[in-house]
Amino acid sequence: MDRNNIGKWFKSPGNMGQKYSLHALYFCTGCGIIEIPPTITTRWDAERFGVIPVATPRQANLFLITGYVSVKTLRYIIRSYEQMPEPKYTVGFGSCPINGGMYWDSYNTIKHLDKYIPVDGWIAGCMPRPEAVFVAVTHLWTLIDKGMATGYLKYREHYTKYRRNQEKVLGKLEWPPLFSIEEENEKSREKVAV
Amino acid sequence: MVIVLVLQILFVTLLSCLVGLFLIGLSRKMTARIHWRYGPPLSQPFIDIVKWFSQTAVSHGKLFDAGMIFSLTGSVVVVLFLPFGGICPLRGSGGLLVILYLMLIAPLGIALSAGEAANPYASIGVSRKLQLAFGYELSLLMILLSLMTYYRTVSIVDIVEAQIQSGWSLVQLPLVVSGLAYLLIMPAIMGIRPFEMIQAPQEISSGPMAEYGGKFLAFATLQHALNIYIGLSLFVNLFLGGGSNAGYFLIKLLLAFMVFQVIHAVWPRFRIEQAVRCLWRWPALLAFIGLIIVWVTTS
Numbered sequence: 001m002d003r004n005n006i007g008k009w010f011k012s013p014g015n016m017g018q019k020y021s022l023h024a025l026y027f028c029t030g031c032g033i034i035e036i037p038p039t040i041t042t043r044w045d046a047e048r049f050g051v052i053p054v055a056t057p058r059q060a061n062l063f064l065i066t067g068y069v070s071v072k073t074l075r076y077i078i079r080s081y082e083q084m085p086e087p088k089y090t091v092g093f094g095s096c097p098i099n100g101g102m103y104w105d106s107y108n109t110i111k112h113l114d115k116y117i118p119v120d121g122w123i124a125g126c127m128p129r130p131e132a133v134f135v136a137v138t139h140l141w142t143l144i145d146k147g148m149a150t151g152y153l154k155y156r157e158h159y160t161k162y163r164r165n166q167e168k169v170l171g172k173l174e175w176p177p178l179f180s181i182e183e184e185n186e187k188s189r190e191k192v193a194v
Numbered sequence: 195m196v197i198v199l200v201l202q203i204l205f206v207t208l209l210s211c212l213v214g215l216f217l218i219g220l221s222r223k224m225t226a227r228i229h230w231r232y233g234p235p236l237s238q239p240f241i242d243i244v245k246w247f248s249q250t251a252v253s254h255g256k257l258f259d260a261g262m263i264f265s266l267t268g269s270v271v272v273v274l275f276l277p278f279g280g281i282c283p284l285r286g287s288g289g290l291l292v293i294l295y296l297m298l299i300a301p302l303g304i305a306l307s308a309g310e311a312a313n314p315y316a317s318i319g320v321s322r323k324l325q326l327a328f329g330y331e332l333s334l335l336m337i338l339l340s341l342m343t344y345y346r347t348v349s350i351v352d353i354v355e356a357q358i359q360s361g362w363s364l365v366q367l368p369l370v371v372s373g374l375a376y377l378l379i380m381p382a383i384m385g386i387r388p389f390e391m392i393q394a395p396q397e398i399s400s401g402p403m404a405e406y407g408g409k410f411l412a413f414a415t416l417q418h419a420l421n422i423y424i425g426l427s428l429f430v431n432l433f434l435g436g437g438s439n440a441g442y443f444l445i446k447l448l449l450a451f452m453v454f455q456v457i458h459a460v461w462p463r464f465r466i467e468q469a470v471r472c473l474w475r476w477p478a479l480l481a482f483i484g485l486i487i488v489w490v491t492t493s
Contacts, residue, residue: 003235009244017245021238045231047222050238055399056315058252058407061245085249085407 001141003050018061018087019141020050025060025080030067032093032127039130049137057083062140064133065119068096068103069110075170081117082178086152089144091136092122101126115165118151202283203274210273210427213444214419215239217426220448221386221455228459239419243412251408258310258405262413265303269420272296275350276427279440282351289349290338297424300417301327304402311405319401322466323392329473330379336481337379340372340488341432354436364433368491372484373433378477382469383425385418386458391466426450 002008003020024046026036040046040053054060057080069077081090092113095101100111113119120143123136143149155162159179167173219236226233235241253259274283275293301323308316341363345353357363364373382389393400406414430436430446437443464472 003241013244014248017241017248021242021245042229042231045226045233047226047234048232050234050241052234055395056404058405059400059403059411061249083252085251087249 015144019144022049022051022062022089022137022140023054023060024051024062024064025054025057025084026064026066027073027076027080028066029073030065030069030094030096032064032066032096035093035127035130035133036064036066039133044130044134046133046137049134051137057081058085060084061088063088063090064093065090065097065113066093068094068101068106069113071108071110071169074110074116074166078117078166078170078173079175081155082175087149088152089120089140089149090117090151091140092119093133094128095124095126098122098124110169116162116169118154118162120149120151199283202281206273206278206281206283207270209278209440210420210423211416213447214416214421214423215243217422217448217451218415218419220451221458224452224455225459228456239415243415246407246412246415247409249408251410252405253410254311254405258307258410261303261305261307261310262406262410262417263303264306265300266413266417266420268296268299268303269417269424271299272424273420273427276424277351277354277431277436277443278427279437279443281440285349285351289347289351290342290353291348293350293428294335294338298327298331300421304414304417307410308402308405313405315398315400315404316402318398319392319394319404323402325466325470326382326385326389326392326473329470330382330477332474333375333379333477333481334383336478336485337372337376338432340369340481340485343485343492344369344488346492350431354431357435358438362433362435368488369433369484371480371487375477375480375484376429376433378480379473380425380429381454381457382473383428384422384454386422386454388457388461388464389469390458390463391469394463422451423447 009016026033036053038044040051046052051062061084063081063084065077081088092098096103096109097113097119100106100109103109104111110116121136121139123132125132140149156179159177160182163173163177163181216236216239218239219234222238223233223236272293275288275296276282277285305320305324308320341353342348345356347353360366363369381387385392393403398404403411403414426447429450430443434446434450437446
């Protein structure tokens with residue numbers, strides 16, 4: 001941990017600020033949420049790493065997807081993700097967001113979360129222990145340091161693709177696109193498909 | 195002379211922001227230690243502020259920006275009227291009466307700004323904030339009246355100087371009851387438990403802060419820090435004799451804060467109607483009795 005390294009603070013204040021003040025947003029969905037209360041309270045105390053839970057997406061920069069994502073939840077995950085200020089980081093929690101886990105053949109659960117929103121890191125396991133959350137946080141620090149936690153930039157860059165994937169599952173989305181969609185590209189793709 | 199005034203203004207503003215942020219950090223650390231946790235470093239609020247300024251921020255309209263600035267400016271102006279040790283930039287003008295009026299600007303600014311966001315939780319938070327202000331302003335007014343009657347002045351600097359000569363107001367017999375009343379409304383002025391229902395992250399998603407992100411949250415936190423400083427500074431200046439120099443003043447501020455922090459760490463919060471009922475019953479009653487005692491003894 002280089003939290004007290006003054007030189008680094010002057011060199012890249014933004015990065016250091018993002019690293020040591022991860023304000024986490026999570027939905028109380030999926031079984032992974034049961035590991036979060038011990039993580040943020042007395043037993044494991046995430047606050048010593050600067051990780052605290054916040055109430056609204058506007059204040060958050062770390063999005064924990066705790067457990068399986070049903071189609072109904074996905075809608076709100078996307079909306080919350082789009083409301084978070086950049087830079088923002090997403091961590092998939094448990095094996096369900098990675099590949100469906102034990103819900104691999106469920107009809108109303110999505111299998112690969114990173115098709116719909118960009119994910120910066122995964123915590124494998126069913127369930128991951130609270131220690132695994134800290135391992136994820138320290139890995140995320142390394143990624144931020146090396147400039148590799150760029151999920152939010154990927155979302156900007158490939159927004160058309162993400163939006164198309166979202167519409168494939170959710171039908172027509174009732175909110176306007178966050179970034180501009182490449183209309184021409186879309187039409188040309190349709191022509192090719194025809 | 196003008197340069198000295200400008201320097202004093204800058205010094206007091208900057209130092210009160212730093213003190214307020216430090217107190218927020220101390221509050222988080224103390225709460226953590228009382229909960230048997232290790233807790234964040236004392237510098238955590240500063241880290242948060244750096245982070246918020248490096249984020250993008252979503253604005254919800256012109257009033258959303260202007261209200262935030264309005265509120266922050268209101269708090270800064272109140273700070274300039276409060277003596278900081280021996281330094282008080284705006285000592286010649288108005289004193290307690292002006293402070294009473296200016297203290298309402300900060301909640302109004304937040305109300306304008308959060309109202310523009312049209313988030314229902316923000317509206318609930320704002321209405322709670324104004325109701326709470328309505329609750330403690332009555333007692334505050336009576337406490338300040340009894341102080342002004344006792345010392346026969348409206349100037350806060352004169353009150354501090356009188357206390358340096360004759361001892362703290364809190365231990366002077368006619369003012370003890372008013373001091374107790376101020377102790378009771380202090381958590382409401384600072385917005386800490388048991389009067390923390392304005393933010394209440396668990397029930398109304400942090401209330402007026404619900405739509406703030408990025409630099410707006412940074413400004414809101416600065417305003418909160420200044421608010422804590424104002425509540426404590428008023429108490430220290432009016433009842434604990436201020437301070438002959440800045441260091442002495444800060445030590446008193448710190449000790450007063452730690453007492454309230456212990457309460458903050460272990461208490462739950464009231465509902466808003468319980469809070470208003472409580473504020474209008476006990477502190478208001480004490481303040482009224484204090485006012486009568488002062489009136490009888492001085493006339």
